[in-house]
Amino acid sequence: VMNRRSDSFGGTKKIRLMEDRKKKRKRYGGTAHGNQIFLDGSHYEHMPPPNPMVGFSLPNCSQLPVDRKIPKKAIGRPFFYYENVAQAPTGVWATISRCLYGIEPEYLDSKHLCAAARKRGYIHNLPIENRAPLLPLPPKTILEAFPRYKKWWPSWDTRTQFNCLRTSMACQQLTGSIGALARTGNPPPRNIQKDMIKQCKEYNLVWIGKNKVAALEPEEIEYLLGFPKDHTRGLTSTN
Numbered sequence: 001v002m003n004r005r006s007d008s009f010g011g012t013k014k015i016r017l018m019e020d021r022k023k024k025r026k027r028y029g030g031t032a033h034g035n036q037i038f039l040d041g042s043h044y045e046h047m048p049p050p051n052p053m054v055g056f057s058l059p060n061c062s063q064l065p066v067d068r069k070i071p072k073k074a075i076g077r078p079f080f081y082y083e084n085v086a087q088a089p090t091g092v093w094a095t096i097s098r099c100l101y102g103i104e105p106e107y108l109d110s111k112h113l114c115a116a117a118r119k120r121g122y123i124h125n126l127p128i129e130n131r132a133p134l135l136p137l138p139p140k141t142i143l144e145a146f147p148r149y150k151k152w153w154p155s156w157d158t159r160t161q162f163n164c165l166r167t168s169m170a171c172q173q174l175t176g177s178i179g180a181l182a183r184t185g186n187p188p189p190r191n192i193q194k195d196m197i198k199q200c201k202e203y204n205l206v207w208i209g210k211n212k213v214a215a216l217e218p219e220e221i222e223y224l225l226g227f228p229k230d231h232t233r234g235l236t237s238t239n
Helices: 011-027 092-099 172-182 190-203 218-224
Strands: 081-085 106-109 119-124 206-209 212-214
Antiparallel strands (some): 206 212
C-alpha cells in the first residue's frame, strides 16, 4: 500500500514516483531505464515498415541507393538471412535486430517484383550492392501472367495483382455463389460487385468463363512463385 504521508515539499508525489520506478524495474527485469527489455518478449522500440516496401537498392527500381551500416563482425561469411512477416507486433523487429548485430530490416512487398503481393521483412548480412534480377523476369500483373483470362475478366473487377498466395482454397459453394451474384446484372449492382471483389481478393480467384470464377491451379501457383511446371506434382499435403 502506498504511504500517504505528505509534507510541504510534496512528499506524496515523491513516494508515488519511487513506487512507479520500482514497478518499471520489475517490469524490465531490473535493467536500467533506457535499456529495457520486457520480460514478455516485447520491446518499447517501434520499427515500422516503410511505404512503399521496396527493399534495398533493388534492380530496376527508382529508389535511391541505400547506405546500410553493418558492424565489422557481421560483414562477410558466415552469411545469415532471417525472414518474418513485415507487419509483426510492435517491438518484434527491434528485438530480432538487437539479436542480429543491430542490422536494419529490409522490408519488401513482392508485388514490386511479380504478380502476387507478399509483405516480408529480412535481416541479413548479404551484400546489397550490384544486385541483378533473376531471369527471365516474372510477369507483374494477373493478365500478363495469364492472358487467357482476359476474355472473361469483367471490367468492374479492377484487380491487377493477387494477394499473398495461400494454401487455403475457396470451396465450390463459394465460387458458385460468386457466379450467381455475377449474373444478377450486366454489370451487377455496385454493392454486389464490392462483395464479389472482396471474396476474389481473399482467395485469389480468377475468371475462367462468363460469370464463372475458380481458384488458381497448382501449376499456376508454381508459375507465380517462379517454379517450373509440375515442381510440386506428386507431393501430398503432409510432405
